[in-house]
Amino acid sequence: MKFKRIDWICIIAITAVYAALALYNLGSTKSPETLWEPAASGESFYVDLGQSKPLERVNIFGGVGTGKFKLEFSDNPEVWSSPMDVSEDVGNVFIWKSQPLNVTARYVKFTVTSPGFTLNEMAFYEQGGERIPLPIAGVTPDANAVPKRGAAANLFDEQALIPEYSNFMNSTYFDEIYHARTAYEYTHGIVPYENTHPPLGKLLIAIGMELFGVNPFGWRIIGTLFGVAMLPLIYVMALRLFKKSKYAALAAGLFALDFMHFTQTRISTIDVYGVFFIMLMFYFMQRYYTMNFYKQPLRKTLIPLFWSGLFFGIGVASKWIVLYGGAGLAIMLAISLFERYREYQASGRLLAEGKIKDKELLGTCREAVDSFWKKTIITLASCIGFFVIIPVIIYSLSFVPGLSASAEGFTIKGLIDSQKNMYNYHSQLVATHPFASSWWQWPFMKRPVWFFSGGEGLPEGQVSSIVTMGNPLIWWTGIFAMLATLWITLKRKDKNLYMIWIAFFSQYVPWMLVPRETFIYHYFAMVPFMILGIVYIMKLLDTKFPEARYVQYVYVAVALLLFIAFYPVLSGMQVSGDYVKDMLRWFPTWVF
Template sequence: HPPLGKLIISIGIWLFGMNPFGWRVMGTLVGILMIPLTYVFAKRLFGKSEYALLAAFLMSVDFMHFAQTRIATIDSYGVFFIMLMYYYMYRYYSMNFYQDSFRKTLKPLFLSGLFFGIGAASKWIVIYGGAGLALIFFLSLFERYRQWRAAENFLLLPETYANTELRTELKMIRKKFARYTTRAVAWCTLFFVIIPVVIYSLSFLPLMAVPGEEKSIAHLVDYQESMYDYHSKLKATHGFGSPWYEWPLMVRPIWFYSGKTAAAPDQVSSIWSFGNPAVWWVGLAAFIASLVLLKRKKHRGMFVVAVAFFSQFLPWVLVTRLTFIYHYFAMVPFLIFAIVFMCKHLVEKNPAFKTGVKLYAGISLLLFLLFYPVLSGMVVSKGYVDTFLQWFGTWYFYTG
């Protein structure tokens, strides 16, 4: 992996020492920050605090969010920066350089590109999202193009001749399109290509500063080739490996920790990473339903959510090497937004469904509390695990 994620981990070690707390504190901090970020993103998508609160709540009770951000791995950083880059791209997509000042539209583009670069320097999964960002950006330009064409047609209509204000606006659109489009593409070349490449390259400087390490562009390129060769040519098996099509159904959780020395023979202490069934299974159904709904009820925010989900998920279909369920973590925020979108849709159709939303949130919390022992390493009896948690044969949570 690129080094920035590990450098972020090293900040915690620098502050608190080479100990378990120092290893994990930065990932946990990022996991905590994901919750208000989910709130802000959902508020931007759906406009109401109640729906933003529901999204943040679902993120906080998701099993993988809890388990994955409490261990010293780099996955949390990748997911966090993916959320940020799509949040700012959605802000840009919600703007229009015919109505908003062009300079104002550059700010969300810059921030989206900045977090894309930081994320790519943390973990390559962020690069997958680059295709989604490009699709949203160019679709936005296509919408401006359609307005430009429409303005030309309206200017030819006799009924607009007497409307000076309208004709002035239409002429402004005709005048701005080519100039602003060219400038937007040029700025995006800086924001999404040049700046990310610089950030990515600079992230290797601490490695090159290690005594004995070669300091050259050629060595930097060799490093990239080595990483690519590892991921593309890896031939390995693992008892907890899980292909992409198993992730949404949580067929095979991944086991992170077994504290046999901390537990009596009839007790269990373990940490597993997988999803809250009320979030992942309901989220999958909600995502499919939202795609169907989008065909007849356009929603710009959910279009961005769909693009984000597919841009992060579909590349894994092509990956033939060993993979694990935690690779699905990047899709979880967008599943949550799909759930909230469908809840909003149902409540707007029938306000009585608010009670159902509250019941659903309660079930999500109940499941989190039920499974908390095997997410946290808490010592519990094997009888508790066997009775309440072992829903499937691959969810066994202990051996022996």
């Protein structure tokens, strides 16, 4: 496989256009970062607003942790009244929350009733006034209090960063409240709150936060760049499978137009990392699958196996779904070695008959008979290193930041207990969710997941939503294309393309056995291979019906039109509610 000029043009063009769209309005690059974390109950401070004001609300940007505090109001800092209890819960992490007030006061007292939380910024607003924070004349802390981190004055030192309204651009949404928080905790030596998934995905999120700050852009950028990188990756995969730039460009283009690829890589969750490494590990296993250790040096055939195992290990350390794909890798390895075994047997029969006259064939047969068992044993022994030892090392090391923050530090017992806790959580989860759906419903998109609904500050009749689902054309044709790919490749014994459906079903079938509640985004790992199945069917149609190329153009055009039509509810763009209701909600179960 050699890249031509057209390949570089296609990759750069598709990737650049998609990257520009994916990075547009990804999230604000500024959020309040100075903080205050109280150490004990009773710790307090009070704020002077300069003069008595009728207060409408207080907006708070919360940091990590949970707890409670009390607000009291007065025109005299010696006497306080109108107490109000406020909770900082799990859902308040890195998000602007508004607490309504209905009191007139010059002074506001803040008293900790249950420590454990962190706050980054606060803002008070006058009733009937514009959405501009009231100026703070002074902050008086408790003279005897020693905060755990920061100072009370830090809650009022970044008022210029306070947004007019809370939305996805300036706050966390959906599971970002867990994963962005955990990423922050890993890099600040805090025992992580979320421990239901392996750490590496959150550590990758943390890289963005370290580079760009604790803000929406920072906690989303690395996942978005991984999503961008998926396009040249699927291009290379398709070029290797189908041998033509046309089909590689088709695969990358369709993947760029898939709704779920767009939404899942713009939110700070860990699915994107698992899927990216699933693609890589199958790409390298397919490279090994097409090699033959009789015809090539054994050490050369081990190189793609090493890379496949390495990315398998990195993937598992990001999310457990990658383990499902491990079964697919094992199947491909077994098929490859079985083919070598058949060649070994056939060579033995030919040598026994003594009728081989071609010297090259004679040498090949002798090589097969003499070396099969040795090379097979070396290959299998290498796989133990590549797919067991290396992944175990990577996986274990990924727990170092989180466990090091615990009282016991990083220990083998702590590592084992973490696995038990994760397994127990997923195996015993019995919660219900309005957007849950079963595995058989995913290809038909019966129940998309509504990630974000922005109701604050929107003009009447306007909505802002983010929903994860598939491109209807790609998904509804893709499942049948995948079934056709399975049937045709088996019938034609086109073994070099078995990877498409082996990868798809190795990720899909385990979900059929999972008893816990599941969601449509669990189908994301299957989408790249489903698209390769679509391209394979188009290639076959091209071969039998040359005029079918026009069908491809129409198919891509319709997929593009659907992406444009649904873009507002994929990106959070403000749009007419009537447009969403009348044009995009095709079924009653499509709630967004």
